Amino acid sequence: MTGSGFRVLLPVAAMLARGASRPERRRRPLLVGCSALATFFLLGAVNQLLIRGTTVTQWAGLVSEEDLRPGTALGLALLVVPVLALLHQAGRVTQAARERRLAALRLAGATPGDVRLLGAVEAVRAGTAGAVIGSLGYVAAQRIAMAVLHVHDTGRYAVPLWPIPLVVAVVVAAAVVTSLRVSRRVVVSPVRVTRRASRPAPAAVTLILLPLGVLVMVVGGQTQDVDKVGVPLFYLGGALTAVGVAAGAGRLILASARLAGRWARTPETLLAARALEADPRAASRTMAVVGLVVAGGTGSAVIEWDVLQQAAVDHAGVDLFWLVSIGSTWLGLLFALLVAVTALVVHQAEVLLEDGRSTAALAAAGVPVAALRRTALRRTIIAATPVCAAAALATAVGMAAGLYTSASWGLAAWMAARALLMVAVAIASASAVTLVSNRFLTRAAAPDRLRAE
Amino acid sequence: MSTPQILLALLAERPKHGYELKREHDQRLPGAKPLPYGQVYSTLARLERDGFVAVADVVQEGGPERTLYRLTSDGSERLRTWLAETEPPAPYVGAALFARVIMALVAGGDARAALDRQRAAHLERMRELNRAKTVPGASAAEVLAAEFALYHLDADLRWMELAVRRLTDLTEEMSR
Amino acid sequence: MSPLLRASGVSKAFGRTRALRDASVTIGAGEVVAVSGPSGAGKSTLLHCLAGILVPDAGEVHYGATRLDELDENARTRLRREAFGIVFQFGGLVPELTAAENVAVPLMFGGLSRAKAAEAAREWLERLGAGDCAPLRPGELSGGQVQRVAVARALAHGPEVVFADEPTGALDSVAGEEVLGSLLAEARGRGTAVVLVTHDNRVAAYADREIVVRDGVAAESPAVTR
Numbered sequence: 001m002t003g004s005g006f007r008v009l010l011p012v013a014a015m016l017a018r019g020a021s022r023p024e025r026r027r028r029p030l031l032v033g034c035s036a037l038a039t040f041f042l043l044g045a046v047n048q049l050l051i052r053g054t055t056v057t058q059w060a061g062l063v064s065e066e067d068l069r070p071g072t073a074l075g076l077a078l079l080v081v082p083v084l085a086l087l088h089q090a091g092r093v094t095q096a097a098r099e100r101r102l103a104a105l106r107l108a109g110a111t112p113g114d115v116r117l118l119g120a121v122e123a124v125r126a127g128t129a130g131a132v133i134g135s136l137g138y139v140a141a142q143r144i145a146m147a148v149l150h151v152h153d154t155g156r157y158a159v160p161l162w163p164i165p166l167v168v169a170v171v172v173a174a175a176v177v178t179s180l181r182v183s184r185r186v187v188v189s190p191v192r193v194t195r196r197a198s199r200p201a202p203a204a205v206t207l208i209l210l211p212l213g214v215l216v217m218v219v220g221g222q223t224q225d226v227d228k229v230g231v232p233l234f235y236l237g238g239a240l241t242a243v244g245v246a247a248g249a250g251r252l253i254l255a256s257a258r259l260a261g262r263w264a265r266t267p268e269t270l271l272a273a274r275a276l277e278a279d280p281r282a283a284s285r286t287m288a289v290v291g292l293v294v295a296g297g298t299g300s301a302v303i304e305w306d307v308l309q310q311a312a313v314d315h316a317g318v319d320l321f322w323l324v325s326i327g328s329t330w331l332g333l334l335f336a337l338l339v340a341v342t343a344l345v346v347h348q349a350e351v352l353l354e355d356g357r358s359t360a361a362l363a364a365a366g367v368p369v370a371a372l373r374r375t376a377l378r379r380t381i382i383a384a385t386p387v388c389a390a391a392a393l394a395t396a397v398g399m400a401a402g403l404y405t406s407a408s409w410g411l412a413a414w415m416a417a418r419a420l421l422m423v424a425v426a427i428a429s430a431s432a433v434t435l436v437s438n439r440f441l442t443r444a445a446a447p448d449r450l451r452a453e
Numbered sequence: 454m455s456t457p458q459i460l461l462a463l464l465a466e467r468p469k470h471g472y473e474l475k476r477e478h479d480q481r482l483p484g485a486k487p488l489p490y491g492q493v494y495s496t497l498a499r500l501e502r503d504g505f506v507a508v509a510d511v512v513q514e515g516g517p518e519r520t521l522y523r524l525t526s527d528g529s530e531r532l533r534t535w536l537a538e539t540e541p542p543a544p545y546v547g548a549a550l551f552a553r554v555i556m557a558l559v560a561g562g563d564a565r566a567a568l569d570r571q572r573a574a575h576l577e578r579m580r581e582l583n584r585a586k587t588v589p590g591a592s593a594a595e596v597l598a599a600e601f602a603l604y605h606l607d608a609d610l611r612w613m614e615l616a617v618r619r620l621t622d623l624t625e626e627m628s629r
Numbered sequence: 630m631s632p633l634l635r636a637s638g639v640s641k642a643f644g645r646t647r648a649l650r651d652a653s654v655t656i657g658a659g660e661v662v663a664v665s666g667p668s669g670a671g672k673s674t675l676l677h678c679l680a681g682i683l684v685p686d687a688g689e690v691h692y693g694a695t696r697l698d699e700l701d702e703n704a705r706t707r708l709r710r711e712a713f714g715i716v717f718q719f720g721g722l723v724p725e726l727t728a729a730e731n732v733a734v735p736l737m738f739g740g741l742s743r744a745k746a747a748e749a750a751r752e753w754l755e756r757l758g759a760g761d762c763a764p765l766r767p768g769e770l771s772g773g774q775v776q777r778v779a780v781a782r783a784l785a786h787g788p789e790v791v792f793a794d795e796p797t798g799a800l801d802s803v804a805g806e807e808v809l810g811s812l813l814a815e816a817r818g819r820g821t822a823v824v825l826v827t828h829d830n831r832v833a834a835y836a837d838r839e840i841v842v843r844d845g846v847a848a849e850s851p852a853v854t855r
Binding site: 271279357369 | 709782
Binding site for chain 3: 611
C-alpha cells in the first residue's frame with residue numbers, strides 16, 4: 001500500500017480497530033479519557049489567563065484577582081503532567097501485541113511511514129474524541145458552577161469560544177506525538193520485533209538538577225532584594241527541583257534496585273530488584289509523578305504553617321480564602337496522585353503482559369502466586385521509596401530554608417512530619433494499587449500462557 | 454553397491470593390497486555390510502582388466518606374497534566422474550514398507566495396528582542406534598553411520614504418521 | 630517397576646475443544662517416557678495434567694499415594710516446587726536474572742539461603758557445561774545455552790520427575806541432542822523419571838518407552854515383536 005495514502009490507510013485503520021484484542025480495546029477509553037482530562041485542565045488554564053480585572057471576593061481570590069490568576073493557571077496546567085504520564089503509559093500497555101500486529105503489516109508490504117501513519121490515525125481518532133468531550137465538559141461544568149454559585153458577571157469569566165479549537169489541536173497533537181514516540185521501535189523491521197530497547201542505564205548526571213534546584217531555592221530565599229531577585233530565584237529553584245525529581249527518578253530507582261539486589265535475602269526481593277535494574281525508566285515514568293505529588297504536598301506544608309501561625313497570632317479562625325486555596329491544592333494533589341496511581345496499574349499490566357511467559361513458567365515451576373504478588377509489591381516499594389524520599393527531602397529543605405531566615409523547631413517538626421506523611425501516603429497508595437492490580441498477575445501466571453505462540 | 458568405485462577411491466591415497474582395502478572399507482563404512490574377501494579380488498581383477506588399476510608391486514614380508522595395486526590415469530578419471538555424479542534420489546527402505554501397508558489395506562488387514570507395530574519396531578531400532586552412537590569412544594565414522602540410519606528411519610516414521618492421518622482417504626479409495 | 634505417576638481416564642477440554650479424552654498412562658520411577666504425536670494432539674495438555682499444572686475435568690492423577698487432581702492449588706504448587714522439575718521449549722527463563730540467578734531463585738523459594746542457592750546453581754551450570762553462562766542474562770545466551778540453564782533449573786532441587794515440553798523444539802539437531810543428552814544423563818544418573826513431550830521421532834528414540842497421543846487419546850506403543 002506504499003504511497004496509496006489515506007484512501008487505503010483509513011479502512012486499514014478501521015480494520016485494525018475492529019480486530020483489536022481485549023486489552024487493546026480497553027486501552028482506547030483510557031486514551032479518550034486522558035485526552036478529555038488534558039483538554040479540561042488546559043482550557044481551565046487558558047480561561048484563567050483570559051479573564052481581565054479584579055473583583056474582591058471573600059474566598060474566590062484565586063480566580064477573581066488579577067495577580068493570583070497566573071498561579072492558578074500554572075496549577076491547572078501542571079495537572080496535565082500526570083495525565084500525560086498516564087497517556088504515555090496507556091500507549092505502552094499493549095505495545096507488544098500491537099508491535100506484532102504492525103510488524104505483520106510491514107511483512108504484508110506496508111512501509112515504515114505507512115505504519116507510523118496508522119498509529120497517528122488511531123491517535124487522532126482517540127485524541128479528537130477525548131478533546132471534544134473535554135471541551136464540552138469544561139463549558140458545561142463552568143456554566144453549572146457559575147449558576148450554582150450565583151455569579152452575576154458570567155460574561156467576564158466564561159471561556160470564549162476561540163481558544164477551544166486551539167486547545168483541541170494542542171491535545172490531539174500531544175496524543176499523536178505520544179503515539180509516535182511509543183511506536184518508534186515498531187518500524188525497524190518487518191520480521192523481528194525488538195522486545196526491549198537497549199537504552200543505556202540512566203546516568204548519574206540526571207541527578208544534578210535536584211540539589212541544584214534546592215540550592216537555588218535557598219539562595220533565592222536568603223537574598224536581600226526579595227521582590228526583584230529573591231522571588232524569581234525561588235520559583236526557578238522550585239521548578240528546577242520539580243524537573244529534577246522527574247529527571248532523576250530513573251537513576252534513583254536504579255541505585256535503589258542495585259542496592260536491593262545486592263542485599264536481597266529472599267527470592268521475591270531479588271526478582272523485584274533485578275526487574276527494576278533491567279528497566280528503571282519504565283518504573284520511573286509513573287514514580288516521577290508520585291514523587292511530584294509528594295513534593296507538592298510537602299511544599300504546601302510551609303504555607304499552611306504560615307497561615308496557621310498567622311491565625312494563632314490574630315486569635316481568629318483561618319481566613320476563608322486560605323481554606324479554599326489550600327483545599328484546592330489538596331484536591332489537585334489528590335487528583336494527581338489518583339492519576340499517577342492509575343498509571344501505575346496500567347504499568348503493572350504492561351509488565352505482566354510483556355513478561356507473561358516467564359511469569360507463567362515460574363508459576364508452573366512451583367512458585368506460588370502469592371510469592372509473585374509479593375514480588376510485585378516489593379518492586380513498587382523499591383521504586384517508590386527513594387523517589388518519594390528524595391522529593392520530600394528536597395522540597396522540605398528548599399522551602400523551609402528558602403522562605404524563612406529564622407527556622408523554628410516547630411516549623412522543622414511540622415515539615416518533617418508532613419514529609420514523612422506524604423512519603424507514607426504515596427508509598428501506601430502505590431502499594432495498595434499494586435495489590436489491586438494483581439488480577440493481571442493471576443492471569444499472567446495461568447498455564448495457558450505457557451503455550452507457544 | 455558401488456564396490457568398484459569405493460575401491461578406486463580407497464586407492465587414491467596410495468597403492469594398497471587387497472587385505473588392506475577390505476579392512477579400510479569396513480572401517481570407513483561401519484554401517485554397511487562387511488566386504489567379503491573374495492569380492493575384493495574379483496573386483497580388483499575386473500578393474501585391472503578394464504585398465505582402471507594396475508599392479509604396482511609384489512612384496513613379500515615373511516608371509517605370503519602380496520600384490521600392491523595402484524590407480525591408473527583412467528582409474529583416476531573414472532573416480533572423478535563417479536564422484537561428480539549425483540546419487541539418483543530413490544526411495545530407501547520405504548519400498549518394502551510401502552508395499553506392506555498398501556497390501557494390508559488391499560487384503561483388508563488392520564493397517565493402523567500394523568503401522569503402530571511398525572512404529573514400535575522402528576523406534577526400538579532407533580534406540581539401539583542412539584545407544585551405539587552415545588557409547589563412549591564411538592568413532593566419528595560410527596556416529597555418522599548411525600545418524601545416517603537414524604535419519605532414514607525417522608523419514609519412514611514421518612511417512613507412517615502421514616499414512617495414519619490419510620488412512621481414511623486411502624481406505625475409501627481402496628474399497629471403491 | 631513401581632508406578633510413580635499414574636493417570637487414569639483423564640479428560641480435559643478448553644471451551645469446546647476436547648484436548649484430552651480418557652487418557653490413561655503410567656510412569657515408573659526413574660523411567661524416561663516419550664509422549665509423542667502430531668502437533669495439537671493434546672501432548673502438552675497431558676503433560677500439564679500429569680505435572681499438576683492443570684486439573685483435569687474428569688479422571689484421576691496419582692503421584693505415589695497422592696491424588697494430584699484433588700489437591701488445592703497451594704498443595705499442587707508446593708508439590709511442583711519440591712518433587713517436579715519443568716523444562717519448556719523456549720526456556721521460560723526470567724529475562725532480568727542472570728543464568729545463575731535463574732537456577733538459584735527456585736532453590737531460594739524452596740527455603741535455601743541466597744549464598745547456598747548461588748553455590749548450588751553454579752555447580753549445576755558447570756555440570757551441564759554452561760558454567761561460562763553463569764553471569765550472563767538469557768538475552769545474551771544462544772538457544773542451546775538457554776536450554777541448558779533451563780535443564781539446570783529443573784534438576785537443581787533434586788526432583789523425582791522432570792517434565793520436558795519440546796525441550797529441543799527451538800534448537801537445531803546437534804544442539805538439541807547435546808541438551809537432551811545432558812538432561813537424560815543427569816536424570817538417569819540419579820534415578821529421576823523424565824516425561825518428554827516431543828513431536829520429533831529422533832528425540833522420542835532417546836526414551837525407554839513411548840506414549841502416542843492422537844486426537845486427545847493416549848496409547849502405549851505396542852510391544853516389539855521380531
